[in-house]
Amino acid sequence: MTHPELALTAAKARLLGLDMVYRAASGHPGGSFSAMDLLTALYQNVMRIDPKNPQDPGRDRFVLSKGHCTPALYPTLALRGYFPLKDLQQFRSIHGQMSGHAEMHNIKGVDMSTGSLGQGISAAVGMALAGKMDGRSYRVYTMLGDGEIEEGQVWEAAMSAAKFKLDNLCAIVDINGLQIDGRTADVMPSEPLDQKWAAFGWHVILCDGHDYDAIEDAYTQAQSACGKPSVILAHTVKGKGVSYMEHSAGWHGKAPNAQQYHQGREELTGQIAQLARQAGRDPQAELAPVLAVLCDDKEGN
Amino acid sequence: MSETIATRAAYGETMAALAKDYPDVVVLDADLSGSTMSKKFADVCPERFFNIGIAEANMAGIAAGLATCGKHPFLHSFAMFATGRAWEQVRNSIAYPRLNVKVIGSHGGLSVGEDGATHQCLEDYAIMRAIPGMLVVSPCDGPSMRLATKALLNYEGPAYMRLGRLAVESVTDEIPGYRFELGRGFQLREGGDVTVIATGMMVQEAVKASDTLKAQGVSVRVIDMATIKPLDEEIVLKAARETGAIVTSEEATVLGGLGSAVCECVAASCPVPVVRHGVQDQFGRSGAAKQVLAAYGLTADGIINSVHKVLAMKR
Numbered sequence: 179m180t181h182p183e184l185a186l187t188a189a190k191a192r193l194l195g196l197d198m199v200y201r202a203a204s205g206h207p208g209g210s211f212s213a214m215d216l217l218t219a220l221y222q223n224v225m226r227i228d229p230k231n232p233q234d235p236g237r238d239r240f241v242l243s244k245g246h247c248t249p250a251l252y253p254t255l256a257l258r259g260y261f262p263l264k265d266l267q268q269f270r271s272i273h274g275q276m277s278g279h280a281e282m283h284n285i286k287g288v289d290m291s292t293g294s295l296g297q298g299i300s301a302a303v304g305m306a307l308a309g310k311m312d313g314r315s316y317r318v319y320t321m322l323g324d325g326e327i328e329e330g331q332v333w334e335a336a337m338s339a340a341k342f343k344l345d346n347l348c349a350i351v352d353i354n355g356l357q358i359d360g361r362t363a364d365v366m367p368s369e370p371l372d373q374k375w376a377a378f379g380w381h382v383i384l385c386d387g388h389d390y391d392a393i394e395d396a397y398t399q400a401q402s403a404c405g406k407p408s409v410i411l412a413h414t415v416k417g418k419g420v421s422y423m424e425h426s427a428g429w430h431g432k433a434p435n436a437q438q439y440h441q442g443r444e445e446l447t448g449q450i451a452q453l454a455r456q457a458g459r460d461p462q463a464e465l466a467p468v469l470a471v472l473c474d475d476k477e478g479n
Numbered sequence: 480m481s482e483t484i485a486t487r488a489a490y491g492e493t494m495a496a497l498a499k500d501y502p503d504v505v506v507l508d509a510d511l512s513g514s515t516m517s518k519k520f521a522d523v524c525p526e527r528f529f530n531i532g533i534a535e536a537n538m539a540g541i542a543a544g545l546a547t548c549g550k551h552p553f554l555h556s557f558a559m560f561a562t563g564r565a566w567e568q569v570r571n572s573i574a575y576p577r578l579n580v581k582v583i584g585s586h587g588g589l590s591v592g593e594d595g596a597t598h599q600c601l602e603d604y605a606i607m608r609a610i611p612g613m614l615v616v617s618p619c620d621g622p623s624m625r626l627a628t629k630a631l632l633n634y635e636g637p638a639y640m641r642l643g644r645l646a647v648e649s650v651t652d653e654i655p656g657y658r659f660e661l662g663r664g665f666q667l668r669e670g671g672d673v674t675v676i677a678t679g680m681m682v683q684e685a686v687k688a689s690d691t692l693k694a695q696g697v698s699v700r701v702i703d704m705a706t707i708k709p710l711d712e713e714i715v716l717k718a719a720r721e722t723g724a725i726v727t728s729e730e731a732t733v734l735g736g737l738g739s740a741v742c743e744c745v746a747a748s749c750p751v752p753v754v755r756h757g758v759q760d761q762f763g764r765s766g767a768a769k770q771v772l773a774a775y776g777l778t779a780d781g782i783i784n785s786v787h788k789v790l791a792m793k794r
């Protein structure tokens with residue numbers, strides 16, 4: 179995809195994510211929206227995957243270590259063709275399989291069940307290690323939150339990935355600066371992260387997590403690292419794309435009310451129309467399949 | 480049924496109200512202070528509140544160290560992470576040295592709802608009970624939670640207490656002479672045909688079941704077992720002798736928790752049929768809390784079914 183097409187796809191994913199959280203009256207929009215551009219670029223342009231063959235042993239893999247950000251992952255998978263957009267309506271519902279946290283057996287395209295912070299990266303190390311053992315060329319990606327990396331297990335995993343020279347592993351840290359109880363800098367200061375990851379033996383790449391040129395460069399660099407794992411330290415805005423959610427810890431794990439939902443929906447619809455024009459696409463044709471699966475006013479909370 | 484309040488809210492408010500009276504108490508949380516309600520204490524006593532970040536194992540170790548220096552730490556997270564992620568630290572750094580640390584696990588059980596299986600802790604009673612010397616406490620409503628919190632503030636030694644996410648109706652305050660004592664069950668309904676021994680928010684369901692069954696001519700004794708360990712063997716054995724059949728009910732796996740404790744007790748001293756009502760060796764799933772509870776049968780109807788089952792086994 180071209181970069182305007184990526185931006186357009188991410189805006190659609192945000193609208194779908196907003197709708198999922200509204201309909202379920204629960205979920206995690208903040209960290210999902212900060213991660214959306216990085217995830218969209220990864221799934222659309224970087225990973226070697228085939229949505230028709232989600233269990234291919236040679237496929238690239240992704241582990242959502244910050245497993246609460248399913249309002250980013252599920253729409254990304256749906257837009258990549260793993261399952262119909264309509265399935266997102268079952269998010270967090272007893273009537274479906276769209277689990278609140280990422281779940282690998284019932285949701286096509288999910289490579290690992292996560293939700294307990296700090297554990298996903300270890301599983302990613304295991305997948306990368308298996309790839310090396312089996313002489314396969316697949317790559318493993320994992321995304322962590324900047325709050326999540328306070329877990330000691332993350333640094334245990336970091337040490338082991340360096341020991342095993344896992345240059346087929348790429349971790350992405352979504353540095354949105356916020357966790358649940360407030361600013362990461364206040365809850366548990368973790369900077370300087372570049373020096374920490376470098377000291378743990380990783381190839382460190384810095385990027386703006388909402389700039390597709392920078393994101394593309396970062397993934398390309400990660401692929402060319404030799405003899406060590408790579409980490410992309412991506413600076414992002416929590417709640418990106420919905421004005422009242424941006425830069426606010428309060429939107430970590432909260433659903434919008436009806437008025438907020440409609441405001442966010444309007445903002446994102448506007449973004450989609452504008453990005454469609456920039457990408458040389460017909461705004462109505464781009465919007466229609468997304469709007470078709472959104473809540474009507476009688477549904478949701 | 481007077482007051483409707485989540486036990487975590489009753490807990491948080493009691494900790495805040497009593498903060499000044501217990502100058503040795505220190506409160507730790509792992510980035511969930513709003514949910515666990517430890518923030519209430521932090522608001523009135525910021526100098527004795529420590530946010531450890533998302534690092535539950537470290538938090539348990541820090542609490543242990545604080546306790547060796549005369550502090551009285553209360554550590555907080557979701558039940559899943561306080562007891563699960565940090566289990567071995569709780570065992571080896573807190574319980575083995577018999578340190579005065581209170582492990583507080585909020586959002587226990589299926590009633591976490593939408594977050595799903597990774598966050599629905601069904602094993603906390605079992606895994607905390609398995610640790611020598613560990614108290615395991617699970618009050619059912621706001622009034623008993625306030626009393627339990629006070630009791631833990633006055634108790635010296637390691638203990639685990641589960642808090643619930645959902646607002647629940649009060650059932651203990653309407654019982655004349657109700658008192659809360661660590662290690663004691665309390666009879667909420669008199670009955671002679673069968674006894675339901677429940678803990679946490681299953682107590683309310685047990686009371687409803689008892690009232691329904693009474694209308695059908697079945698006389699059901701209900702015991703609120705707010706302390707799972709040490710188990711009040713006296714009240715269990717009395718129920719076994721006098722009613723001859725027991726249903727246990729917990730918002731947790733039936734393996735290793737209250738049901739197991741009751742079975743161990745009656746098997747050793749007064750064998751009677753026991754049906755364990757709870758989650759039958761399964762993980763939870765996402766859904767609205769009430770719907771998930773219903774899907775797993777954790778309702779008054781589920782208890783009624785269990786009562787019929789145990790009555791059929793009773794000769």
Ligand SMILES: Cc1ncc(C[n+]2csc(CCOP(=O)(O)OP(=O)(O)O)c2C)c(N)n1
Nearest residue numbers: 209293294295323324325326356357358510
């Ligand atoms: C082991 C564990 N502890 C606590 C939680 C509860 N929790 C869910 S998300 C979150 C904050 C995560 O912050 P961050 O990693 O910065 O995520 P983001 O801002 O990207 O959403 C916490 C504490 C959890 N899921 N797992």
